Amino acid sequence: MTGHDFPDALKQLLDEFSRSGIRELHIRKSDFELYLSSDASAARPRAAMTVVAPVSASPTQPAATPKPIAAPIAPISSLPDDAVIINAPNLGTFYRAPKPGAANYVEVGSKVQAGDELCLIEVMKLFTAVRAGTSGTVHAVLVEDGAMVEGGQPLFALVRD
Amino acid sequence: MPIKRLFVANRGEIALRIVGAAQALNIETVVAVSDADRDSAAARLADRSIVLGPAAAAKSYLDPRLIVHAAKESGCDGLHPGYGFLSERAILPRLCAQHGIAFVGPEPDVIDALGDKLRARAMAGAAGVPLVPGSECVASAADARREGDRIGYPVLLKASAGGGGRGMVIANNGDEAEAGFHKASAEAVAAFGDGTLFMERFVPEARHVEVQLMGDGKGQVLHFGERDCSVQRRYQKLIEEAPCAAMPDHLRRQLHESAVALAASVNYRNAGTAEFLFDVQRQEFYFIEVNARIQVEHPVSEAITGFDLVQEQIRIAGGADLSVSQQDVKISGHAIECRINAEDAARDFLPSPGRITRWEPPQGPGIRLDSHMSAGAMIPPFYDSMVGKLIVHGSDRADAIARLADAIDNFVVEGVPTTLPLHRAIIAHPDFIENRIHTRWLEQVLLPDYGKKAA
Numbered sequence: 001m002t003g004h005d006f007p008d009a010l011k012q013l014l015d016e017f018s019r020s021g022i023r024e025l026h027i028r029k030s031d032f033e034l035y036l037s038s039d040a041s042a043a044r045p046r047a048a049m050t051v052v053a054p055v056s057a058s059p060t061q062p063a064a065t066p067k068p069i070a071a072p073i074a075p076i077s078s079l080p081d082d083a084v085i086i087n088a089p090n091l092g093t094f095y096r097a098p099k100p101g102a103a104n105y106v107e108v109g110s111k112v113q114a115g116d117e118l119c120l121i122e123v124m125k126l127f128t129a130v131r132a133g134t135s136g137t138v139h140a141v142l143v144e145d146g147a148m149v150e151g152g153q154p155l156f157a158l159v160r161d
Numbered sequence: 162m163p164i165k166r167l168f169v170a171n172r173g174e175i176a177l178r179i180v181g182a183a184q185a186l187n188i189e190t191v192v193a194v195s196d197a198d199r200d201s202a203a204a205r206l207a208d209r210s211i212v213l214g215p216a217a218a219a220k221s222y223l224d225p226r227l228i229v230h231a232a233k234e235s236g237c238d239g240l241h242p243g244y245g246f247l248s249e250r251a252i253l254p255r256l257c258a259q260h261g262i263a264f265v266g267p268e269p270d271v272i273d274a275l276g277d278k279l280r281a282r283a284m285a286g287a288a289g290v291p292l293v294p295g296s297e298c299v300a301s302a303a304d305a306r307r308e309g310d311r312i313g314y315p316v317l318l319k320a321s322a323g324g325g326g327r328g329m330v331i332a333n334n335g336d337e338a339e340a341g342f343h344k345a346s347a348e349a350v351a352a353f354g355d356g357t358l359f360m361e362r363f364v365p366e367a368r369h370v371e372v373q374l375m376g377d378g379k380g381q382v383l384h385f386g387e388r389d390c391s392v393q394r395r396y397q398k399l400i401e402e403a404p405c406a407a408m409p410d411h412l413r414r415q416l417h418e419s420a421v422a423l424a425a426s427v428n429y430r431n432a433g434t435a436e437f438l439f440d441v442q443r444q445e446f447y448f449i450e451v452n453a454r455i456q457v458e459h460p461v462s463e464a465i466t467g468f469d470l471v472q473e474q475i476r477i478a479g480g481a482d483l484s485v486s487q488q489d490v491k492i493s494g495h496a497i498e499c500r501i502n503a504e505d506a507a508r509d510f511l512p513s514p515g516r517i518t519r520w521e522p523p524q525g526p527g528i529r530l531d532s533h534m535s536a537g538a539m540i541p542p543f544y545d546s547m548v549g550k551l552i553v554h555g556s557d558r559a560d561a562i563a564r565l566a567d568a569i570d571n572f573v574v575e576g577v578p579t580t581l582p583l584h585r586a587i588i589a590h591p592d593f594i595e596n597r598i599h600t601r602w603l604e605q606v607l608l609p610d611y612g613k614k615a616a
Contacts, residue, residue: 090213
């Protein structure tokens with residue numbers, strides 16, 4: 001959803017949106033789409049989806065061993081200047097495949113179109129797809145499959161074609 | 162089983178307060194933050210902080226699934242909800258229970274029951290707690306006079322379908338009750354299509370008093386004295402005191418007994434507060450509601466009892482028994498708290514987020530500051546405007562007021578306007594000093610003059 005080439009403009013927009021009292025804002029422009037809603041239960045037009053829980057999730061796991069927050073696999077500083085970073089929209093568990101045993105949505109080198117699914121973020125069995133905001137090639141996958149990611153954490157680096 | 166790692170599902174000063182309490186008990190802490198609070202004081206003090214999501218509370222602090230997911234994945238076995246946000250939403254303890262996390266608060270069913278005003282009122286009545294005297298439906302003007310005579314004037318005639326003050330009339334005697342019946346009923350028909358009325362005693366000058374409770378969930382409930390929170394603006398408390406100096410001892414005992422009886426009747430677990438309206442003229446108190454959480458103003462009760470309520474909350478959630486008995490709870494001196502909000506009182510209390518450039522709080526015996534602020538700290542625009550709570554403890558009420566005046570005079574804040582100057586004006590007012598205030602005093606007496614001086 002966010003490319004690192006316009007974070008200031010986006011942050012400004014978010015601030016304005018939060019202050020304005022506007023309930024919904026939907027912008028679509030060539031390879032860019034942004035949907036803001038102040039209502040958490042609002043159905044997002046494209047970005048959200050729900051799928052069946054993967055079998056790997058055990059329902060009543062006692063709190064014992066914390067999952068470390070995923071450390072980036074590749075240092076962000078080593079990425080090309082024109083790389084577009086795809087960040088996690090919120091905290092959750094990062095899944096690279098639609099279900100256990102299935103092929104990953106993307107691998108390094110995959111060509112993606114704007115709007116293509118890249119991964120799932122799971123919160124309490126609710127799975128939300130993260131989509132590419134631009135077309136390009138997957139340059140790096142920055143998080144291990146199954147790791148917990150924080151809100152705003154970098155997940156993928158894409159290079160525009 | 163004692164909690165080993167506590168998840169703090171809140172922000173601001175209360176998140177910092179909870180982290181401090183957990184550390185005193187040698188419990189690890191994980192603080193949930195939104196993107197706007199990454200660098201908060203609580204996040205820095207905790208063993209670990211986790212970014213839930215964007216600044217908007219609906220996508221971070223108000224999402225129970227996100228919070229319990231984060232608590233579980235970070236290996237926490239306890240969760241403290243603080244106040245506000247999800248603290249009184251039963252879904253949070255329900256999700257915690259499903260995932261083996263101890264919730265620092267009451268049972269979800271108790272939260273649900275107390276959150277429903279009518280159910281809470283029925284529970285209070287069943288426990289023998291005084292309720293505002295009132296009537297069933299009144300069908301005629303003659304009925305209204307009879308009920309008014311029975312309840313005692315002044316009375317409020319209210320539309321049972323009502324709201325927003327429409328179909329509401331105050332009557333000071335039997336004639337006004339009869340006339341008021343016709344007026345209120347006609348208004349109610351016009352506004353709601355239903356002229357059914359009921360009556361309730363009207364208390365023109367009430368104080369807000371509340372009792373701090375702590376239960377073990379097995380039927381034992383202790384009280385930690387009462388608080389007087391009568392300085393309010395639009396039902397928001399600004400100043401809280403403990404004890405309620407305007408209440409005689411025999412009523413105070415009844416108040417405590419009522420509150421404890423109500424909480425014990427539902428085997429209340431953890432911290433809660435029973436709120437009452439105190440009619441000073443009649444020397445009677447009536448039940449309002451129970452808040453099923455720790456409250457903003459808990460430090461004044463801690464000051465006069467010397468007891469750490471948040472630590473006790475965490476211990477009880479970990480399965481411990483109450484660490485003291487009622488006779489160990491001794492009240493000493495008088496405490497006053499003022500809520501410091503980043504608001505401009507001269508501009509109708511406009512919230513004023515921004516960066517604090519100077520923050521030099523007062524220090525000294527009997528002074529406590531609960532705040533997450535410091536010089537250079539940012540007050541984000543997304544949440545409430547409270548930046549801290551200044552609490553003083555003195556030998557009696559006059560001593561506490563004098564200490565508070567000194568403390569405010571020595572408190573330097575720059576960068577954003579705060580309510581500190583208003584607090585200074587309140588505590589210098591003869592009505593406050595002589596303790597003649599009520600819940601509408603600030604709006605009716607002080608603020609009109611205060612506005613003139615500011616303009």
